[in-house]
Amino acid sequence: MTRRDESVSNEAYYTVLGVREDRTREVRTVAHFPTESTTNWKDVFQDLKEKEVTVVDLLVCDGSPGIENTLADTFPQADLQLCTVHLKRNIVNKVKPWDKKQVMVKLKQIFAPDQWKITPEKAFETFKQFIQRWQKSYPPLKRYQHKRYRFYFTYYKYEKEIKGMIYTTN
Known part of the structure; x- marks a missing residue:
């Protein structure tokens, strides 16, 4: 502003x-x-x-x-x-109130920077599976399967000491 x-x-x-x-x-x-x-x-x-x-x-x-x-x-x-916090907010804003908590819990698991042995590719696959599950109820979520969304998982290729510093712009 x-x-x-x-x-x-x-x-x-x-x-x-x-x-x-x-x-x-x-x-x-x-x-x-x-x-x-x-x-x-x-x-x-x-x-x-x-x-x-x-x-x-x-x-x-x-x-x-x-x-x-x-x-x-x-x-x-x-x-x-790309900033995972922005992505998670965008997804949760497309979900009805009674599903928000369940969706947010799963998103926190997928994007948790303390997962040391996961690759960006595996994390993106897990994310796409999550989207496939929820797009049945929320069709606009389908767009998040696009290959561009792999850029939200780049931090998984970095050492554990900095993952928490680079997965968000916040």
Whole structure:
């Protein structure tokens, strides 16, 4: 939210943090745009390159459509982790009140970062099975089986010490 004079508007602010080898963080850039879009992300990535950022290993962000293509075009070696909290909220918001608790419990199990021996592929398969079970009652959930949703499970390929730090933007 941005307040100007006597009005408030929703606008996009991108805060890009870099993580050093010693795991300390530094703010690399803060960018402001009227809306969120992949075009804006491309501008942010180009700005980072101009600031001599040569390597991005991992981008953790919300599920902005097309972000995976923009990242691949700019930093092709980078992994993408989409925010699991945003995804879980979106799913639960499509479920009737009497099913919310059961759905949320299962989502917490699927996305629990303390599962040390699960691969991103296996976690995504488990998620798709969950979606198949619930899409019978809630057909809009079918879209979550799309291969794009595999980017919500990238954190499972990282060491256990950082999984809890990278599975969400929160």
